[in-house]
Amino acid sequence: MPLPEVLNGLNGLNVLSVLTSDNFLYDQLPTGFISFRPDGSIIRINQTFLSWLEMPNDNTVKENFKSILTKACAVYYTLVIEPLLNLQPHVNEISLSFKTATGSFDALFNAVSYTNDQGNLMLVNASVQKITYRKKYEAELLYQKRLEEEQKSKFEFLSNTVPNQIWTASPDGQLAFINQRVKDYFNINDPAQLGGALSVYEEDKEKTIEAWKSCLQTGKKFEKEIRLQGTQQYPEWFLVTAQPFYNEQGEIELWFGSSTNIHKQKSLQLANYSALSESLTTAHKTIDENTETLESIAENQSHMIRKPLANMLGLINLLKLESMSPECSSLFKLLEHSATELDTMIKEVSNQI
């Protein structure tokens, strides 16, 4: 920067002396300085600040501090910063916008307040740092933040429209987000209140924690039918699933989970198993009973049939002693063969029983 004209003709030492003098530094440093009373009336303002405000280079400004702020900033200053300066001796890094003749500029505001013996505010000394370029980055950050919030609220809206319990968990398994259905089911407002596995029914807890830990370590999908204990008296069956979401670096960023209430289906299934098992037991019992009856009948019948057959065989043996015509002898042999065959058959049936 070239030297101010007023310094022309001075020797080197004198120039340095002027450039580092209190007055020069106060007025020319690239920082705005301002002093004002509690009512905002400006007592002193430096040249740098005046040039930013596009005001004449005259320290005797009649403006009020609030009148050089944009309206929204003046309201903010009135509501938030002014009370703070009454309550504490300083404020730092407040983002404010100042009006100029042609528009406005953004700045960071740092101030120290001084009070009298009664504790009443007497004076505010402040510095103002122009942040026009920084402001652009800040605006970008703010835009990204809003975008993120918008996406978050869209996700939350969507998650509340589905009938499932929707939740997300951090890579270490801590719940990060729960949808309204989770909040309603457990009567809570904050994921931290759920206490992770505390909501799982006691009997299912150990196996659930074991499976969940395994999924967290391996990144495999979690899927399990477990009972959850909500606000009602009895636990209900849920199909709980969770899948990892990987970021661009290939690391798990979040787990997206859903819990579907399957209590009715599960109860019905369990009831059907129970009924089927009972039916099978009854059927087995009936078969056993029938078999026993059949055995008894078969045994009785075989005895009943065998008794006349034994008589017949005895009579056949007696007839062998009698003389018979060739024709009778031939018929006798057929009779003996048939009787013997019937006896063998009855014996076999009897043995099988």
Place this chain on the structure above:
Amino acid sequence: MFAHGFGCDQNTWRSIIPAFEHEYKLVLFDYVGSGNSDLTAYHDDRYSTLDGYALDVIEICREFELRDVIFIGHSVSSMIGVLASLQEPAFFKKLILIGPSPRYINDQEYIGGLDRKDLEELLDVMDQNYLGWSKMMAPSIMGNSDRPHLAESLTQNFCAADPEIAKKFARVTFLSDNRKDLSSVTVPSLTIQCEDDFLTSKSIAGYIQQHMPKNQVVLLDTSGHCPHLSDPEGVIGAIKSFITC
């Protein structure tokens, strides 16, 4: 009962309290989302209008079995007190409204002081001061480097109020319109108005006096929106003469 305004908490009353603490039973509180309040108690539905905040005041009265309450509300709390008195008039003996406004946004011939654009810009300013590069830059640009304990103080103060709730509170505050409620108030009231207040004005104080029965106005020869901080003696004097008459 002392009810703080937007942007503050109960510490705002520290210059006023000593004048009353020996003669009166004092109740101070932070609204949900301000000061050291329980942030989990905030529900969008309840606090989407000033009625939710008025309900807080009524619940405090019920909890502590308070009757004949002298309600002292600053800024937006003035209208919260008005709403509470409409819901439970028997709880309140007198209302003291410091810098009140029944509506901040201009509406045809009514001059509230702000328009919608101002409000949106105000919310932007709030955003910028909760998420700005200032928070990410480590050292301060000037001063206080020798007093680092002070440097954190403001951040702590801001952090005490939840930024999201503060923004919602700002929106509820500045979009409220309680002009129609004024005529129904039966509790005697006092408006304390600064001569030079950026946010409200003598004309707004006059509007309230004109529309609210049993309302009187005291003008303080001070500037700003927080006379209880800038002119505590004036505020104490006005309160005492009103509650003892």
